[in-house]
Amino acid sequence: MWRACQHWLPTLLYIAKRGVASDGHCPRCHNHQESMVHALWECKRLANVRNMCLFAKDLQVAEGMHFLDFMMVCSKSLSLFDVEFLCVIMWRIWFCRNQLIHNLDGWEVADVFQWSISFLDKWRVACKGISAVPIRSAAMAPKWRPPLPGFWKFNSDAASCYKDRMIGLGVIYRDSVGRVKLAAAHNMVATFSPLVAEALAIRFGIQLTCDNGLVPFHFESDSLQAVELVCKGNFEDTVIGPVLAKISNLLKELPNYSISYVPRTENVVAHVLAKKALVVESDYRWFDCCPPCVVRTVQSDASF
Numbered sequence: 001m002w003r004a005c006q007h008w009l010p011t012l013l014y015i016a017k018r019g020v021a022s023d024g025h026c027p028r029c030h031n032h033q034e035s036m037v038h039a040l041w042e043c044k045r046l047a048n049v050r051n052m053c054l055f056a057k058d059l060q061v062a063e064g065m066h067f068l069d070f071m072m073v074c075s076k077s078l079s080l081f082d083v084e085f086l087c088v089i090m091w092r093i094w095f096c097r098n099q100l101i102h103n104l105d106g107w108e109v110a111d112v113f114q115w116s117i118s119f120l121d122k123w124r125v126a127c128k129g130i131s132a133v134p135i136r137s138a139a140m141a142p143k144w145r146p147p148l149p150g151f152w153k154f155n156s157d158a159a160s161c162y163k164d165r166m167i168g169l170g171v172i173y174r175d176s177v178g179r180v181k182l183a184a185a186h187n188m189v190a191t192f193s194p195l196v197a198e199a200l201a202i203r204f205g206i207q208l209t210c211d212n213g214l215v216p217f218h219f220e221s222d223s224l225q226a227v228e229l230v231c232k233g234n235f236e237d238t239v240i241g242p243v244l245a246k247i248s249n250l251l252k253e254l255p256n257y258s259i260s261y262v263p264r265t266e267n268v269v270a271h272v273l274a275k276k277a278l279v280v281e282s283d284y285r286w287f288d289c290c291p292p293c294v295v296r297t298v299q300s301d302a303s304f
């Protein structure tokens with residue numbers, strides 16, 4: 001991104017201006033000069049990718065806009081986490097564009113969004129590991145910890161399937177001895193960034209808390225960014241803003257709760273349920289019993 005902001009990426013317009021034999025036209029659409037903004041975002045052949053980035057649907061791009069100005073607009077109108085996601089998407093778009101230029105296989109617009117989600121997910125997990133969790137074997141990895149007696153603990157997670165344009169949400173409520181009170185797997189036909197999907201999972205879980213009177217509770221998510229935004233009550237005018245506002249309104253009705261981030265190893269059951277939600281028809285709930293797909297993990301979590 002730094003090279004792009006300096007206009008140092010060799011778009012065809014860039015190299016034409018420097019005397020290389022090229023008409024400077026975009027190699028994808030062939031009817032527009034390949035400026036930096038065009039190459040990484042504006043080309044009509046990237047419409048599908050842009051449409052999937054709902055958080056960026058209101059971005060205004062002026063004719064002939066400098067890429068650095070475009071990024072400034074993004075930084076003002078999007079959350080930090082959405083800008084981060086957008087940068088990964090544009091990085092992948094540039095990779096795919098180069099595959100096309102060099103006649104290599106791999107130019108699949110449809111894969112850009114899903115690849116970016118997957119990359120960012122792994123990167124964030126890796127960063128968490130570097131900054132907070134020392135390297136340890138799987139056997140030593142921290143696992144779910146029970147709440148205090150008299151409290152419920154609920155864990156939430158989200159999963160995405162680009163191909164079906166679907167988001168899976170998984171939540172589970174357990175007591176201080178690890179017994180399952182309520183579990184749910186719910187899906188939505190939608191395409192959101194991983195951060196918005198995580199926030200939707202939190203909202204789904206808190207809504208269930210309200211509906212079933214599961215208080216007091218302690219809530220855990222493995223999305224550090226989502227937990228931080230919920231705690232800050234940051235309602236920027238972006239796609240995630242209304243989700244956070246709803247969470248805030250729900251929490252006002254709840255007298256006694258706490259929220260924290262946990263590493264993935266402490267959130268495995270919710271993760272499995274979120275994945276399960278992608279393959280069920282719509283909405284599954286389990287009351288006072290354990291979903292079959294997580295029996296072993298729940299038993300393992302309860303062996304503290």
Ligand SMILES: [Zn+2]
Nearest residue numbers: 026028029043
């Ligand atoms: Zn183009």
